[in-house]
Amino acid sequence: MSIAKADKPIILVTNDDGVTAPGIRNLVESIKDLGTVLVVSPDKPQSGMGHAITIGQPLRMQRVHNFGDDVEAWQTTGTPVDCVKLAVDKLLHRKPDICISGINHGPNHSINVIYSGTMSAAMEAAIEGIPSVGFSLLDHGIDADFSAAQKVARKIVQLVLGMETEKHFLLNVNIPAIPHEMLAGMKVCRQAYAKYDENFDERKDPRGSSYYWLTGEFINMDEKTDTDVWALENNYVSVVPVSIDFTNYKLKNQLDEQWQETL
Template identity: 65%
Template sequence: MAKAKKIPTILITNDDGITAPGIRNLVEAVKDLGRVVVVAPDKPQSGMGHAITIGQPLRLNKVVDMFEGVESWVTSGTPVDCVKLAVDKILHKKPDLCLSGINHGANHSINVIYSGTMSAAMEAAIESIPSIGFSLVDYNYEADFTGAKHYVHEIVSTFLKKKLDKHFLLNVNFPSVPLELIKGIKICRQAYAKYEEDFTQRKDPHGKKYYWLTGAFVNFDKGKDTDVWALDNNYVSIVPVQFDLTDYKLKSQLEKTFK
């Protein structure tokens, strides 16, 4: 008698909040690929990075009819809290895959450091759960996710067929163009690009000073193998990511210096 095929469990979270169009599009893209469970923040958490909630209680509530046929939960915590709560209090086991996103806005280059989307995916990888973070290079609430959904389904279905390393972690970004203009997928390295920041000084109605962070994104990396180049040229960028921040080249040099 043939062995029944195991249905994979897919955990979905984000940093834009459970009501964001991005997470709805992510659910729709993969809900036919396994048992999908959503655990997401109750409000936007962009730029939260790898923050966790300490010193105050976390709320966790089941949501009815948020996503048709999909078990959904909302928490007062951060994206990283969502992953931790999902494994410990909802699934009571590790899912087969964790997906984070689809983020409204790019998470290429240095953004991976600040991103709540990628930090949730990274937390899953730290917990030995293969994970992927997805982002669309469009901050508009009415953004067109058609191309992103197409490639999410292709990417996730591909990796569900493979035996993945327990720390498998990808940062995937989609260009903001119609599906027919996307040229395909590029496997990339993270570009050296960042925001040249400035704090604009203003005054509140009481005459007291406050500051508003502004700045422009600057790409210092002219390589054609980077995520920024790929997105600028209408490719889906995939960057393999790791949470080991060791600089192995410098480590080797220092070992010679201090031997």
């Protein structure tokens, strides 16, 4: 990276909707005076890519100029996770001070953290020890109003840059699609237990063979009030701290007693 200034934090920005999405443009605009910004983002939409990485084919990077002259930006042929790896290893040659991902067009609350390319990019950075935040707006529309989300993102980036973060600091932030003055505040939450009730839409091609479109209805199975789904339904910005240790310690303790050395 050629334009880093030593006295300013380096802010790595990525997303999963691709480098031309309004969400990432709004995110960059909201924080670009807070540090030196590097954008590394997929060259096409990558929603639903989860934590996919590209190992069967090589990657390419191309300089782009979508964000004005003061923001260095690259598009890559890879996934959101690939973008973070390329940014750190090939462009920055160091860890940025923060990695932010988004602003996603659509929600990534509850179980969506698992499917989301937005959150996977942020998680990849957190594995590397980079404080990371994924931002999502509860509006899928290409003409969504990002003005409240911009204020929220700026506020949270300022908070994170100003604090001592733990080694693997990762937040999943979702923002209701309402004007900023209607937001009830920010709520630190746990991930709601929710799932999708799949319903493949079966169709016939012109030759009579079946094909299937994945559809599904979101089902919140969690009635408690400390979840991200509850917070969003009540006009709060939801902030879920996310772990990179997936161990189920409760089940580990149970099986420890029953299964140890039973081969």
